Amino acid sequence: xxxxxxxxxxxxxxxxxxxxxxxxxxxxxxxxxxxxxxxxxxxxxxxxxxxxxxxxxxxxxxxxxxxxxxxxxxxxxxxxxxxxxxxxxxxxxxxxxxxxxxxxxxxxxxxxxxxxxxxxxxxxxxxxxxxxxxxxxxxxxxxxxxxxxxxxxxxxxxxxxxxxxxxxxxxxxxxxxxxxxxxxxxxxxxxxxxxxxxxxxxxxxxxxxxxxxxxxxxxxxxxxxxxxxxxxxxxxxxxxxxxxxxxxxxxxxxxxxxxxxxxxxxxxxxxxxxx
Amino acid sequence: xxxxxxxxxxxxxxxxxxxxxxxxxxxxxxxxxxxxxxxxxxxxxxxxxxxxxxxxxxxxxxxxxxxxxxxxxxxxxxxxxxxxxxxxxxxxxxxxxxxxxxxxxxxxxxxxxxxxxxxxxxxxxxxxxxxxxxxxxxxxxxxxxxxxxxxxxxxxxxxxxxxxxxxxxxxxxxxxxxxxxxxxxxxxxxxxxxxxxxxxxxxxxxxxxxxxxxxxxxxxxxxxxxxxxxxxxxxxxxxxxxxxxxxxxxxxxxxxxxxxxxxxxxxxxxxxx
Numbered sequence: 001x002x003x004x005x006x007x008x009x010x011x012x013x014x015x016x017x018x019x020x021x022x023x024x025x026x027x028x029x030x031x032x033x034x035x036x037x038x039x040x041x042x043x044x045x046x047x048x049x050x051x052x053x054x055x056x057x058x059x060x061x062x063x064x065x066x067x068x069x070x071x072x073x074x075x076x077x078x079x080x081x082x083x084x085x086x087x088x089x090x091x092x093x094x095x096x097x098x099x100x101x102x103x104x105x106x107x108x109x110x111x112x113x114x115x116x117x118x119x120x121x122x123x124x125x126x127x128x129x130x131x132x133x134x135x136x137x138x139x140x141x142x143x144x145x146x147x148x149x150x151x152x153x154x155x156x157x158x159x160x161x162x163x164x165x166x167x168x169x170x171x172x173x174x175x176x177x178x179x180x181x182x183x184x185x186x187x188x189x190x191x192x193x194x195x196x197x198x199x200x201x202x203x204x205x206x207x208x209x210x211x212x213x214x215x216x217x218x219x220x221x222x223x224x225x226x227x228x229x230x231x232x233x234x235x236x237x238x239x240x241x242x243x244x245x246x247x248x249x250x251x252x253x254x255x256x257x258x259x260x261x262x263x264x265x266x267x268x269x270x271x272x273x274x275x
Numbered sequence: 276x277x278x279x280x281x282x283x284x285x286x287x288x289x290x291x292x293x294x295x296x297x298x299x300x301x302x303x304x305x306x307x308x309x310x311x312x313x314x315x316x317x318x319x320x321x322x323x324x325x326x327x328x329x330x331x332x333x334x335x336x337x338x339x340x341x342x343x344x345x346x347x348x349x350x351x352x353x354x355x356x357x358x359x360x361x362x363x364x365x366x367x368x369x370x371x372x373x374x375x376x377x378x379x380x381x382x383x384x385x386x387x388x389x390x391x392x393x394x395x396x397x398x399x400x401x402x403x404x405x406x407x408x409x410x411x412x413x414x415x416x417x418x419x420x421x422x423x424x425x426x427x428x429x430x431x432x433x434x435x436x437x438x439x440x441x442x443x444x445x446x447x448x449x450x451x452x453x454x455x456x457x458x459x460x461x462x463x464x465x466x467x468x469x470x471x472x473x474x475x476x477x478x479x480x481x482x483x484x485x486x487x488x489x490x491x492x493x494x495x496x497x498x499x500x501x502x503x504x505x506x507x508x509x510x511x512x513x514x515x516x517x518x519x520x521x522x523x524x525x526x527x528x529x530x531x532x533x534x535x536x537x538x539x540x541x542x543x544x545x546x547x548x
Contacts, residue, residue: 005383008374012367012390012430019427020393023404030407073300080297094535095305101531102308103488105505106524109512110307113314113521118323120310153304182289211397214490214509228399232494235403245407248400255397 031245042246052230056250059226062144062216063206069149070156070205071198077153078160078194079186082172093161100154108215111147112138115219139221147219148209155208156201163197199266203259210255227251308528314518315525322516333522343519349507356422356493356503357486361433361479363426368433369475372441373467394431401428402495409496416498424492429485433478440474480538484531 032038046052081092099107113119115137122134137143171193175185213228220226227247234244310324315333317326337343371390375383393401405424406416414420448470452462468475493503502510504523511517 005374005377008370009378009386009390010374012371012434013386015367015427015430016389016392019405019423020401021389023401023408024396026408026411027400027404073303076292076297076300077304079293080301083293092301094539095301097535098531099304099308101484101535103505103524103527103531105488105490105508105512106311106527107307109508109520109524110311110314112512112516113310113322113324114307116322116324118321120324123324150303150307157304181285183285186289207395207397211399211491213399213494214505218509218512228397228491231399231403235406235495241407244403248403251397252400259395 027245028249030242031249033242042242043250045243046246046250052247055225055227055230056254058224059210059251060254062141062148062226063210065141065145066148066152066209067202067205069145070153070201073149073153074156074160074201075191075194075198077157078164078197079190081161082164082167082190089165096154096157096161099150100158104151104212105214107151108147108218111143111150111215111219115143115147138219139223141220141224144216144220144224147215148212151212151215152205152208155204156198159197159200159204160194163194167193196266199262203262206258207255210251311521311524312528315521317518317521320518322518322521333518334525337519337522337526345502346504346507346511346519346523349502349504352418352497352501353487353504356418356425356501357483359422360425360429360486361482363422364430364433364478364482365475367426368430368478369437369468369471371434372437372471372474373463375438376441376444376446390434391431393428394435397491398428398489399491399494402492405492406495416496416501418497418501421493421496421501421503424496425482425486425489428489428492429482432481432485433475436478436481437471437474440471444470477538480534484534487527 031042032040034041077092077096081089084092114121116122117134117136117138119136121137125131125135126133137146172185172189175189180188210226211228213232216224216226217229227250231244231247231251234240234247314322314324314326316329316331317323318328318330318332319326337346340347375387378386402424405420405427409416409420444467449462449466452466453459457465488505489503490505490509493501493506497503497506508520508523511520
């Protein structure tokens with residue numbers, strides 16, 4: 001006898017439809033709302049303003065730079081995990097979870113200390129004689145990317161670790177016995193293995209970076225504006241809700257398109273292998 | 276392999292890359308946390324790093340009920356919201372987890388993306404959408420509105436954590452219990468829920484941590500009186516770079532560490548891969 005599970009699922013389903021799907025539908029509707037019916041006016045206003053468009057491009061670039069940075073940092077950590085014994089592996093998982101579970105604002109605060117005029121980077125640059133006076137990387141895009149990379153790094157490490165922990169060591173041993181050097185094994189065996197994890201990580205990192213309100217506002221500063229601040233400004237200071245909705249929809253669509261593209265890539269057999 | 280002369284240089288370079296560069300990347304990952312923690316013990320007035328001396332003055336300033344009244348209210352609000360968000364996600368997500376295991380695979384497969392969708396959406400966009408709807412109905416931003424937002428956005432975390440455990444369960448355990456004459460409630464209380472407990476605890480931990488840290492939902496749904504801790508920290512950082520932020524960070528890092536250690540103890544899987 002198999003009892004029906006539907007009554008159990010119903011409350012969460014209703015919650016999801018009433019409190020999640022409906023607000024989103026209203027948001028989309030709101031972005032087309034005009035005095036005399038549906039209008040594209042708010043989108044036209046958004047894209048018509050060169051400043052807004054630059055903000056959108058900046059946000060996409062920030063996401064892309066962070067994706068590249070986290071990949072360059074995440075793959076070596078995954079490699080360390082792959083070569084490590086049981087203890088090293090557990091330590092690495094622990095060290096990845098600590099920053100991930102630590103508050104975003106705390107991590108952002110740490111980067112203010114690091115990037116500031118009195119921080120370690122500035123001290124080191126002065127100590128090495130590279131700059132005459134203390135330098136701050138706060139309010140620069142470089143500083144922001146450095147911070148975002150650390151903040152989002154766990155998001156790319158965890159999928160990689162998940163894949164590698166399921167992969168038998170014999171795979172690289174076989175390649176080694178066949179005469180492949182370590183670099184060759186890394187490029188032809190390990191990297192393709194990691195690809196599905198990388199794709200999953202890229203989605204998470206891009207989505208997280210492009211909507212990380214606090215870090216962008218604090219470390220990017222007033223001169224580097226990204227989409228989330230634009231939305232907040234329209235809502236909180238200018239009270240232009242339809243325009244804010246339109247920007248939110250644009251953010252949603254651009255992240256969504258990337259997500260779909262990456263998901264399709266991860267289903268592509270030739271690219272990802274038949275894992 | 277043996278008969279060929281191996282060039283040792285690529286091997287050495289590779290080891291340097293995997294262990295040396297890999298290690299440096301791990302330092303990049305962890306150092307900011309260490310820096311925030313050590314910063315909180317500075318005796319100086321500024322965020323100069325390395326700190327000028329050791330003291331607990333910023334923790335004392337943070338605990339001072341007069342000086343840090345706003346921070347205390349914000350922390351209390353955050354704890355209340357996070358606790359209620361955990362409670363809400365228990366009420367909605369745990370039954371859903373149980374229900375899904377009793378459904379046909381195809382039906383469950385259609386419903387599941389709907390339940391998980393809030394995890395994918397930028398929560399800032401959700402905050403705005405919820406604010407617009409609440410405004411239509413005539414609700415003002417408040418603690419309760421914030422809690423409901425957090426349940427919607429973080430409830431799926433509870434669902435996912437619990438359903439990972441639920442999928443590994445043997446359905447005949449519950450069947451055996453009913454066949455032996457246990458009532459529906461008895462089976463739920465004595466068999467199903469205890470088996471699900473590791474997933475539920477992991478879910479509760481995740482929901483609590485995420486809710487405590489959330490800015491973008493609270494930004495839109497909390498009113499001026501219900502300032503939450505991360506928003507208060509945000510304000511402190513933006514306004515004055517108050518070193519008390521370092522002390523708050525220190526406490527939050529300690530809480531995370533303790534939570535993680537306890538979670539490892541309690542939730543450690545019986546078999547290690």
